[in-house]
Amino acid sequence: MESTRPEPIEVSGNKYSHQVSERGSRRPQLEDGSSSSCHQSQPLPEQVNDGFYKFYEPDAATLDIFFFHGLEFIKNLCTYALNKKEKSVGGSDMSMFLDSIRAFFFYATPHLGIEGIEAPVEDEGPLLKWMQVLNSESARLHQAFSELWRARSYPWTIFGLGEVELEKSQSLMVPKVTVGVDVLVAEVLGKHLRNHRFVGFSGLGGVGKTTLAKIIFNKVCAKFEFTCFVEEIKLISGTKTEIKRKIWKKMCHHGRPVQSLNESSRDGWYQVVGKSMFLVFDDIEDHRHTDLLQEIADSNGMDESRFLLTSQDTQSLRGCEDDVHIIPLDHLDDEDAKKLFTTYAFPNQEPPESFEGVIQEIVVGCGGLPLTLEVLGKYLRSERKDEVWAEIPIALRKCEDIADLEQRVWAKLKLSYDKFPGDEVKNIFLDIACFFILDRYDLPWRANDAMKAWSVTNRIAHNHVKLLEERSLLKVSHYKHHEGFDYMTRFHLHEHVKTIAMIIHGRRLM
Numbered sequence: 001m002e003s004t005r006p007e008p009i010e011v012s013g014n015k016y017s018h019q020v021s022e023r024g025s026r027r028p029q030l031e032d033g034s035s036s037s038c039h040q041s042q043p044l045p046e047q048v049n050d051g052f053y054k055f056y057e058p059d060a061a062t063l064d065i066f067f068f069h070g071l072e073f074i075k076n077l078c079t080y081a082l083n084k085k086e087k088s089v090g091g092s093d094m095s096m097f098l099d100s101i102r103a104f105f106f107y108a109t110p111h112l113g114i115e116g117i118e119a120p121v122e123d124e125g126p127l128l129k130w131m132q133v134l135n136s137e138s139a140r141l142h143q144a145f146s147e148l149w150r151a152r153s154y155p156w157t158i159f160g161l162g163e164v165e166l167e168k169s170q171s172l173m174v175p176k177v178t179v180g181v182d183v184l185v186a187e188v189l190g191k192h193l194r195n196h197r198f199v200g201f202s203g204l205g206g207v208g209k210t211t212l213a214k215i216i217f218n219k220v221c222a223k224f225e226f227t228c229f230v231e232e233i234k235l236i237s238g239t240k241t242e243i244k245r246k247i248w249k250k251m252c253h254h255g256r257p258v259q260s261l262n263e264s265s266r267d268g269w270y271q272v273v274g275k276s277m278f279l280v281f282d283d284i285e286d287h288r289h290t291d292l293l294q295e296i297a298d299s300n301g302m303d304e305s306r307f308l309l310t311s312q313d314t315q316s317l318r319g320c321e322d323d324v325h326i327i328p329l330d331h332l333d334d335e336d337a338k339k340l341f342t343t344y345a346f347p348n349q350e351p352p353e354s355f356e357g358v359i360q361e362i363v364v365g366c367g368g369l370p371l372t373l374e375v376l377g378k379y380l381r382s383e384r385k386d387e388v389w390a391e392i393p394i395a396l397r398k399c400e401d402i403a404d405l406e407q408r409v410w411a412k413l414k415l416s417y418d419k420f421p422g423d424e425v426k427n428i429f430l431d432i433a434c435f436f437i438l439d440r441y442d443l444p445w446r447a448n449d450a451m452k453a454w455s456v457t458n459r460i461a462h463n464h465v466k467l468l469e470e471r472s473l474l475k476v477s478h479y480k481h482h483e484g485f486d487y488m489t490r491f492h493l494h495e496h497v498k499t500i501a502m503i504i505h506g507r508r509l510m
Helices: 071-086 091-100 126-152 164-170 183-193 209-223 240-248 266-271 287-300 334-345 353-366 371-383 385-399 407-418 422-437 449-455 461-470 495-510
Strands: 017-020 026-029 046-048 052-054 103-109 157-162 198-202 226-230 278-279 306-311 324-328 473-482 485-494
Touching: 026 052, 071 091, 071 126, 103 209, 103 495, 126 407, 164 495, 183 198, 183 209, 183 324, 198 473, 209 226, 209 278, 209 306, 209 461, 240 407, 266 287, 278 287, 306 449, 334 371, 353 371, 371 385, 371 473, 385 407, 422 449, 422 461, 422 495, 449 461
Parallel strands: 103 157, 198 306, 198 324, 226 278, 278 306
Antiparallel strands: 017 026, 046 052, 473 485
């Protein structure tokens, strides 16, 4: 069939000038002076290169607007620019590009992937398999873009239709790399949460319980009217009424935070009666938490509501009166552990063959714990000296002499802390762990408050915080305030990492 596509027009210079009509609208004017209209054939815009067309270029402009088809171009462009900037390859140009961006507008794009694809179905065809790959890649790309925006504090405003507002207020940060969880996530979504109101994850700290719970929360939260992820519930102090009030202030309704309560107002939980709810209690410690969750579930009275729990103690999960489906999480096997470690230690490249032996020793020494593999992998990412790598297996073997399992894990994680040069980064780490994350459910400290305090004596404190993030000893996230649209950056530490800081701090005081 003969193509009806018009031949491209060779353009030199700007093809358009603009003429303002009596009604104030602008109509393109061609070079011969005639005005174009919807009844006339329009000339093609200037083609700058294979993928870029210029529609209009005024004499003086303060704002450029670019149109991209699909998420890959603009989001990949931003992450590519950051990578070039950090490697100082054309750094000044890349810095100018990222700092010059003012806003994004996404039009009906599936930022979080496509719902319903992950669940196992019968007779999977090639199209569904391709969509699953596309879904996973879109979610990964969006996560990288979101973390770039949040962690770097670029002054970007994001508008859009569809998932953008929901993502900002509800989506939880999860590690960029996860290994060995896809099958389990599919089983939980497609089977366990359909057949049980209560589902629990049990296992040693650092095995990935919280990460798994966050992945599931991100995938299902849009399907429920009320949602809440209560991280480290054992840290919430007070009476049962006070704890419920603090949890309520973290609750979202259709992705937006509920209005905060005055101290004299009645308990806001009455609003969830008969409404679908997805509630996660992370890191429960004893029956007080399961009793509270059971009370909330009973008062909700909705069969479609679901409740997710995590705990290091399997018996604590059995405290609910309802039948709890408990899923024990074990260490990663050697193959998955090696894959996770090398992904962090050698991003975007294959490990050198000369490192094969020491990699295997480190993987075995980490005992299959994802947190330890991530922390040590990120530490060794910037180290390529044989003697530096050779030190780690020796240190890991010394940790095996510690009888207590949890103390053994702390000692392995502390290896990354010990390798920080000087005391400035270590002191900031201890400040965060011992001061700036206290009372997180009452009066959480903003990260910029901490930065102001450090800046008095340390002008490069932001670089130290960045280094802590890069080694996975610290996470920084943004939350939407219930009274406005201001995003506050907060510090987060894994419970094991926080314990290390408390131990070090205690020794310094002795």
